[in-house]
Amino acid sequence: MRFEASSRHRRRISMTSLIDVIFLLLLFFMLSSTFSRFADVELGTRGGTGAAAADLVPAFIKLSEGRTSLNGAPLPVDDLARELAHQQSVNRINVLIVSVDATANSQQLVDILLIARKLPGLGLQIVQ
Structure with missing residues (x-):
């Protein structure tokens, strides 16, 4: 039997x-994967207790x-953790009141929150 080239x-x-x-695989992996969260700052409220x-x-x-500025004296953010730890041990501070000016940026506030989070027994209040 012969096959012709034109019929193939x-x-x-x-x-x-x-x-x-x-597309379905891409969609599945995008929806089932978890994205890591970094630099989370937990905020808690102190109730009436x-x-x-x-x-x-x-x-x-x-x-x-x-x-x-800390207590009216200008202070770089790099020295703030050390100074707050010193104030906590010497003056027994237990609450940190942070006043945020309208010109301050959010990164400054996040830096302060991260520093305050590392100090045990220190409450935090943010005012405007």
């Missing part, structure tokens, strides 16, 4: 099904554009 047709493979499968006002020993931080 090459069938083209449809790429539509392959593209659909790849907090210490009485007479028991509070505050430290005051003022944030403005490019400037941070």
Whole structure:
């Protein structure tokens, strides 16, 4: 039996099904994967069970554009953790009041929150 060359047709493979499968796999992996969260800052509220006002020993931080001051004295953010730990041991501060100026940026506030989070027994209040 002889086959003629003209009767042999090459069938083209449809790429539509392959593209659909790849799309579904991509969609599945995107929806089932977890994205890591980094630099989360947990904020808690102190309800009515907090210490009485007479028991509070505050430290005051003022944030403005490019400037941070602790109890009225200018202080770089790099030295703030060390100074707050010193104030906590010497003056027994137990609450940190942070005043945020309208010119302060959010990164300054996040830096202060991360520093305050590392100090045990230190409450935090944010005022404007």
